[in-house]
Amino acid sequence: MSKRDRVAAIGVGYSTTGRRTGLTRRQLVAQAAKKAMEDCGISADQIDGVVLHAGVAGAEPPGLDFIDALDVAQMLGIMPISFYNSDQGGPAYIHAAISAIAAIQSGQAHTVLTVRVINQRLSSAQERDSVQGPMRIGGDSQFTMPFGSVTPIQTISALPAQRHMERYGTTEEQFGAHVISQRANAALNDDALMRDPLTMDDYLNSRFVSKPVRLLDCDYPVDSASAIIFTTEERAGDFAKKPVFVESAALSATDILPAGFEKVVDLNHNSPYHASELMWSRTDLKPADVDCAQLYDGFTIIVFQWLEALGFCGEGEAGSFVESGATRLGGSLPVNTDGGACNVGRRHGANFCIESVRQLRGNESGERQVKDAEVAVWANATGPFSGAVLMTKD
Amino acid sequence: MTNAASIDIPESATAADYPPIPEPNALTEFFWEGVANHKLLILRCGACGKYIHYPRPICPNCLSMDDLAPEEVSGRGTIYSHTTTVQPFHPYYVDKVPYNLIIVALEEDEEVRITSNLIDYPNDDIRIGMPVQVTFEEVAPGLTLPLFKLA
Structure with missing residues (x-):
């Protein structure tokens, strides 16, 4: 594709973010979308597409309002629109981003507002205690839940992490090194919720949820909305902020959900490898060209899977790569420079797109700015489905 | 024959x-x-031989729909991963x-993955690769599940 035909990210924004904010989806989305529109000075009539990816990631809190992309377009005065998508499933924000990118590349829309809104789930104890009487379970889960496989912490995180440890010699301290490193980045980010520095003792003393996964390995459930506006390269120069370009993007699915996490052919070598292979096949850039990586950290093991899948280290080598300090600010490949979803709150990938944009703009990241950042990659989801996007400054 | 589909749960049973x-x-x-008859049955395609788990109405390998039938397997296998x-x-x-x-x-096809529990063995000593054998246990009144023991 010629450079002129690229898609660009032009505006980004977050809603109020926190625990049990009491805000409805409409309120969260309106806040984030308005921030993104103000960020680049775009007006509603310059947008002709809306993608909303809404979710809870667990048991729904009471009183949740359900909205779709049309609700978003209508309340923001964006109608009429020529492209819309309201996906509730799939691999979260990456799905929204790639949907928008594909719509712009195909000409179905020229400028698309994408939003990921997440409402904090009921707590695990609230969900557990709300179970009334014996539960009967159909579908594929009838083969997993009766044995106590009842949370993604086991299937997405503990089972692959345990296999990574036994197969490659990965250690708890190596998982901890990543957790400590991204918390240090969060300390430099005003948008982060968790900003106190962590020590290895703090990590090792963090309680187990399902071994080897500790509480500090899990992202932080919050109410949040995140918005990013994409447009054509031709229009990208018309707005207030310097555009950041999509160099290549790829979406992948290799198996099914939800029970598929147990039976994907390889728990650690899966759709992130497929997505990475596709992403690299669509660009002349190489892993060595990347200045910072924003890798989905729903659980720590997923960051390790992406480091390997994207080719930043060999398969099974993420533990020693992280332990070497390479992924810290100032290292050869700073990772999760905003602090990651463990610290900025659960946004299912959208924070990593926003952080990539801010790093590549070059003047919005303060002390956590990666010097001379020109290329960033961000990735989202894992296991049976995932995706990755490579972005450039110029 | 007891069928898990029709197990009677006492009215007083709680979650x-x-x-x-x-x-x-x-x-x-x-x-x-x-399972109720203490057999581990996995759906298999008679046309191409592929084991299909979880059960599906069509073979993902050869798209056969008419030749799919449950087949008793050994119940032997190895631990692929585990968590406590x-x-x-x-x-x-x-x-x-x-x-x-x-x-x-x-054992018959390592891509057939079965989620279960290992019984009669310390959690902290479980390791990937350990050989295991299915056993059928009534975990609650009327509910039998295929669990595993070290082989």
């Missing part, structure tokens, strides 16, 4: 008395009938944590 109970349908009832869950996410597990969860790669 703490049973793990999530399998609710078979037309595609899966053979599996649970097999410490936090109880369902009422049944409140007094059972920590408990282990294992994934078994079946």
Whole structure:
């Protein structure tokens, strides 16, 4: 594709973010979308597409309002629109981003507002205690839940992490090194919720949820909305902020959900490898060209899977790569420079797109700015489905 | 024959008395009938030989629909991965944590992965690659599940 035909990210924004904010989806989305529109000075009539990816990631809190992309377009005065998508499933924000990118590349829309809104789930104890009487379970889960496989912490995180440890010699301290490193980045980010520095003792003393996964390995459930506006390269120069370009993007699915996490052919070598292979096949850039990586950290093991899948280290080598300090600010490949979803709150990938944009703009990241950042990659989801996007400054 | 589909649960039973109970349908009832009879049955394609788990109405390898039939397997396999869950996410597990969860790669086809529990063995000593053998245990009144022991 010629450079002129690229898609660009032009505006980004977050809603109020926190625990049990009491805000409805409409309120969260309106806040984030308005921030993104103000960020680049775009007006509603310059947008002709809306993608909303809404979710809870667990048991729904009471009183949740359900909205779709049309609700978003209508309340923001964006109608009429020529492209819309309201996906509730799939691999979260990456799905929204790639949907928008594909719509712009195909000409179905020229400028698309994408939003990921997440409402904090009921707590695990609230969900557990709300179970009334014996539960009967159909579908594929009838083969997993009766044995106590009842949370993604086991299937997405503990089972692959345990296999990574036994197969490659990965250690708890190596998982901890990543957790400590991204918390240090969060300390430099005003948008982060968790900003106190962590020590290895703090990590090792963090309680187990399902071994080897500790509480500090899990992202932080919050109410949040995140918005990013994409447009054509031709229009990208018309707005207030310097555009950041999509160099290549790829979406992948290799198996099914939800029970598929147990039976994907390889728990650690899966759709992130497929997505990475596709992403690299669509660009002349190489892993060595990347200045910072924003890798989905729903659980720590997923960051390790992406480091390997994207080719930043060999398969099974993420533990020693992280332990070497390479992924810290100032290292050869700073990772999760905003602090990651463990610290900025659960946004299912959208924070990593926003952080990539801010790093590549070059003047919005303060002390956590990666010097001379020109290329960033961000990735989202894992296991049976995932995706990755490579972005450039110029 | 006892069928998990029709197990009678005492009216007084609470969520703490049973793990999530399998609710078979037309595609899966053979599996649970097999379990009730202490047999591990996996759907297999008679046309190309592929094992198909979880059960599907069509073979993903050769698209055969008419030649699919349950076949008894050895029940032997190896542990593919495991975890010991410490936090109880369902009422049944409140007094059972920590408990282990294992994934078994079946001897007949290691891509057939079965989620289960390893019994009669310390959680902290479980390792990937350990050989295991299916055993059928009544975990709650009327509910039999395929669990595993070290082979």
